[in-house]
Amino acid sequence: MHLTRRQFLAASTAIACAQCGHSLAQTTATPAPVAPVAPAAEPIIDIHQHTEYHGRTDEALLAHQRAMGVTMSILLPAGRPVDRPSTHNGKSNGLAAKCGGNDTVVAFAKKHPGEFVFGANEVSDLPEARTEIEKYLKLGAKIIAEQKFGVECDSTYIQEIARLAQDYDVPILMHFQHATYNLGFERFHKMLEKFPKVNFIGHAQAWWGNIDKNHDPKQNYPLGKVTPGGLTDRYLTDYPNMFGDLSAGSGLNALNRDEEHTRAFLERHQNKLLYGSDCADALGRGPGCSGGRTMAVVRRLAANKAIERKLLYENSKRLFKLG
Ligand SMILES: [Zn+2]
Ligand SMILES: [Zn+2]
Numbered sequence: 001m002h003l004t005r006r007q008f009l010a011a012s013t014a015i016a017c018a019q020c021g022h023s024l025a026q027t028t029a030t031p032a033p034v035a036p037v038a039p040a041a042e043p044i045i046d047i048h049q050h051t052e053y054h055g056r057t058d059e060a061l062l063a064h065q066r067a068m069g070v071t072m073s074i075l076l077p078a079g080r081p082v083d084r085p086s087t088h089n090g091k092s093n094g095l096a097a098k099c100g101g102n103d104t105v106v107a108f109a110k111k112h113p114g115e116f117v118f119g120a121n122e123v124s125d126l127p128e129a130r131t132e133i134e135k136y137l138k139l140g141a142k143i144i145a146e147q148k149f150g151v152e153c154d155s156t157y158i159q160e161i162a163r164l165a166q167d168y169d170v171p172i173l174m175h176f177q178h179a180t181y182n183l184g185f186e187r188f189h190k191m192l193e194k195f196p197k198v199n200f201i202g203h204a205q206a207w208w209g210n211i212d213k214n215h216d217p218k219q220n221y222p223l224g225k226v227t228p229g230g231l232t233d234r235y236l237t238d239y240p241n242m243f244g245d246l247s248a249g250s251g252l253n254a255l256n257r258d259e260e261h262t263r264a265f266l267e268r269h270q271n272k273l274l275y276g277s278d279c280a281d282a283l284g285r286g287p288g289c290s291g292g293r294t295m296a297v298v299r300r301l302a303a304n305k306a307i308e309r310k311l312l313y314e315n316s317k318r319l320f321k322l323g
Pocket of ligand 1: 048050076095146278
């Protein structure tokens with residue numbers, strides 16, 4: 001179609017107005033401006049973020065990660081929404097935090113290549129779990145996660161998922177929470193022994209509570225001095241295929257509760273711990289951003305720069321074969 005100059009001007013004005021209205025609408029809905037991507041002197045990998053997290057927009061997620069200084073993020077999808085005991089009859093759908101599913105993380109990562117990659121997930125005990133997860137592994141998923149469902153951590157369902165992880169050579173991230181998700185943490189060594197080639201990443205309340213040998217399983221956010229030698233400490237020491245995700249309020253609480261213990265713990269497991277944020281705020285800084293606070297604690301308590309870089313970048317780069 002050939003446009004006259006007049007038609008062309010009219011058309012371009014319409015486009016400009018549409019863009020103006022569009023960007024105006026986005027600006028009012030966006031809490032933080034999206035900073036431009038600058039080449040990072042110190043790249044940082046965040047292994048734990050979510051789309052649609054408590055209703056956060058894609059634009060706010062992007063702004064959040066850039067505000068934290070993260071250069072590569074791994075987006076962990078929810079399983080499909082279903083009403084069954086493993087999702088606590090639907091209460092744990094969307095990872096109990098309104099998180100987006102497989103298609104949302106693929107779409108986001110495709111929009112931001114080189115800055116975001118994605119995981120694959122499904123409700124552990126669904127008959128179609130294997131097929132659904134495999135579909136996204138074939139699309140390039142880097143991890144099976146976040147496994148956060150009400151099943152035994154060594155059940156046939158998790159074993160089936162571990163076989164898939166082995167076939168595709170990707171890690172599995174497990175949310176351990178007493179009497180709620182991935183039950184039976186004290187038996188998890190059986191999985192580590194049965195699947196020595198699969199790398200498991202521990203996360204959440206029961207994972208972090210069990211750094212303490214004297215952990216009371218009913219305490220989700222224990223405080224005070226830590227006695228080394230808890231289950232988590234032992235799994236990390238005894239099994240080369242066990243890794244730890246520093247993310248979320250549970251990770252931050254564990255790092256803050258006993259700084260003397262933390263310094264030694266970070267040194268002891270310097271090749272096994274991975275930085276993650278898992279926070280749903282829009283700012284990416286300040287007291288409401290646990291991810292930013294965890295990063296600050298790592299920088300303050302890591303015994304030296306080399307350990308800090310391992311935790312914030314090198315370990316994940318190696319484990320996920322990134323960059
Ligand atoms: Zn999460
Ligand atoms: Zn945050």
